[in-house]
Amino acid sequence: MKFRSNDILEKPDWSFNRSVFKSVGYSDDDLSRPVIGIANSWNELVPGHANLRQVAEHVRKGIHRAGGSVAEFGVIGACDGTAQGHAGMHYILPSRDLIANDIEVMVEAHRLDGIVLLGSCDKIVPGMLMAAARLKIPAIFLPGGPMLGGVEFDGRKSDLTTMSEALGMLKSDKIDETAYDHMEELCGPSCGSCAFYGTANTMCCLAEALGMSVPGGALVPAVYADRLRYAEETGKTIVNQVYNQITADKIITEQSLENAIRVLMATGGSTNAVLHLSAIAAEVDITAEIMMDAYHRLSESTPQVAKVNPASKYNMEDFYKAGGIPKVMQEIHSLLHLDSITVTGKSVKENLQSYKFKYPFDTNVIRSFADPFSNLKGLAILRGNLAPDTAVTKPAAIDPQMHLFTGLAQVFDSEELAEEAILGGKIKEGDVVVIRYEGPKGGPGMREMYKAMKYMYGMGLAKKTALITDGRFSGTNNGCFVGHISPEAAEGGPLAIVANGDKITIDIPNGNLHLHVSEEEIQDRLKTWQRPKPKFTKGYLAIYSKLASSADKGAVIKI
Structure with a gap:
């Protein structure tokens, strides 16, 4: 099979490029295989990205086992939480376009055959998905997983945003400084994207609903061993995508975007998803008018079957154990485009039929289609x-x-x-x-x-x-x-x-x-x-x- 990378790696005309790769340590055998990029937003500033170096190692293992060669590179990723309330927040949304552009540059400049996208947080996830849609090559998204919840506060497990609520309570004398200081130590007990259903976890869930992630991978907590197993499976899957030419533009379609909107509404996800799904849609030439019509139209007929913090006391770990996105999609399957293709090469219907749940279902978190939390609009x-x-x-x-x-x-x-x-x-x-x-x-x-x-x-x-x-x-x-x-x-x-x-x-x-x-x-x-x-x-x-x-x-x- 001829790969994209062959365009710049075939002998003898492209031996200069081969020598560049060999200077890094690639062998002739490496250069005969599909070259898979890993766009990794690992850094030491963002909790949602702190584990991505370890996650990437397991992606590499999967790529190698499936017969591919790895080309990993870094991508910026700024923390919304750290940037809140000061001039730094001006940069957060604009960083999304930089991320998409940077990945485009690296993939096209080096003629990569496929790309694994590693990220977890608010603007990084949509920026990566925008790049995938734009590039029209085999691509797969893998999140680093959500954070565990902190100690109980105000009737639910705390999370990083609890500090802002607590400040209001401190200012109005509802709690004292000792309780406030303790919360600083205890509200974020692990790495991972924030423990609530904010934009970061919403976009990871919608990537799965779009068909751009391995089924079930959106919500496995960052510190669970299953996160690493999903990483290896992702590495294997991207090589399969390359051999079968399952490109991102075949996955990200008007139908799969509607599936994502359905899941957004059914789970009461972040309002920012409207902004990001529209941006992803624009990369495959789906207009804002079509998307706005879809948000309005689909919100009228999508019940809310999942309820997670901030809409309830249950956090992302609870959501995962209750069945996560596969369970939500099973419950609303009659509303979905079940024939939409996914990164596995199978349809949404086939993925849902073969998915195996590991934990008992919890109707406090995910209810049935017949008995939803609400028939009102999620968004x-x-x-x-x-x-x-x-x-x-x-x-x-x-x-x-x-x-x-x-x-x-x-x-x-x-x-x-x-x-x-x-x-x-x-x-x-x-x-x-x-x-x-x-x-x-x-x-x-x-x-x-x-x-x-x-x-x-x-x-x-x-x-x-x-x-x-x-x-x-x-x-x-x-x-x-x-x-x-x-x-x-x-x-x-x-x-x-x-x-x-x-x-x-x-x-x-x-x-x-x-x-x-x-x-x-x-x-x-x-x-x-x-x-x-x-x-x-x-x-x-x-x-x-x-x-x-x-x-x-x-x-x-x-x-």
């Missing part, structure tokens, strides 16, 4: 005079009594100003906190309003106030919130002209986000509005702020 797309091009919310994480909320606007032009007001006790019951100029261009980088929501929760405001923004939210947020408002304020969207005291209604059942101001008044205010100056005039963020598309189009760089 919802809103429109209205405040969001002409859509906004995103997560009913699964919002108390039903807050699904219809009207309040008065308290407007802030940055995340920091809002957090200062919240911790300063300036937000009261009935307020709608408006945080703007935090979109893809205006932020730039569409920062997460994670700390603002956590502070409101910790101060007892989660069921008494709401927050809307052209920024994003962490998958762990709860309360009443709407994000991804498009057009964003920096592009002259209606959010830019909201004034303190304006009445705003969030109506999730009817899919509406409404500013109680006449259309004439909105237009008059827009006439006097002035576009803010860019916050960055040099470096990558200056480029991103000029070229980023709107949130409804995936916030990708568009030329």
Whole structure:
């Protein structure tokens, strides 16, 4: 069989390239086999990536056993948690495009035959999947696995985000400094992606639902031995993909993306998945309009069969033991495109039929299709005079009594100003906190309003106030919130002209986000509005702020 790598490794014309490979230590035998890249985002800064060096060793074992040669290289991976609440968060979403671009460069420059993608966290996973879709070569994604839960706090196992909730409680004298300091030591007991169902674990689960991972591999905890066995199986699978030419563009299709959306809705995953799935879809020329229609249409008919932190006290280890994504997909199989091809070379249906579960099912975590947790939307797309091009919310994480909320606007032009007001006790019951100029261009980088929501929760405001923004939210947020408002304020969207005291209604059942101001008044205010100056005039963020598309189009760089 002729491989892609043969294009630059055949003798005698390409002996120079062969000598380059041999300088690294490859042999003639190595260069006669398919050359499989491992794009590894291992680093010592991110808990979700700290084990990827060990995981990669087992991927290498699988590749070698299946008859391939390995070419491993590094990929950047920044931590959303560390970047929260300061200037570093501007870089997190933009890093997704850098990751996709870097992998594209390495694969194409070295004419690799296939690629294994190792990552676990929020922007790394979608960036890697974007690269796979763009490259149209055999590709497979392998996460490092979630973290174990910490000690119990506020009725559930703690996780890293507990510290932000605890800060709100400390500020409002609900806990003392001793309890707060102990939590710092005990909320994150192992490496792995965060123990809750945030964006990181959502995207790992959706990679599996897309067919881009070995079935069952999304949720095996980072410290379990099974994580290493999945790694070896992944190595074997990518070599099989190369020999059978099962390329990523054959797997990532409109049908498989709909499967991923179904799983997203059925599990109440992160709102950020809307942004990322749209970006992945764009790489295979599926438009934002098609994707937004799919989110709205599929949310109407997908029951929520899984409930995990922050929607319940159960964490990712519990989700895994309850059956994980294979169990969820079995329960909603009647809604899926079962003939979609996957990395195994088999269809979704074939994978589900042959999957063997290791633990007893737990209906506290995953219920049956006939008896779901809810028939309400896991995620919802809103429109209205405040969001002409859509906004995103997560009913699964919002108390039903807050699904219809009207309040008065308290407007802030940055995340920091809002957090200062919240911790300063300036937000009261009935307020709608408006945080703007935090979109893809205006932020730039569409920062997460994670700390603002956590502070409101910790101060007892989660069921008494709401927050809307052209920024994003962490998958762990709860309360009443709407994000991804498009057009964003920096592009002259209606959010830019909201004034303190304006009445705003969030109506999730009817899919509406409404500013109680006449259309004439909105237009008059827009006439006097002035576009803010860019916050960055040099470096990558200056480029991103000029070229980023709107949130409804995936916030990708568009030329």
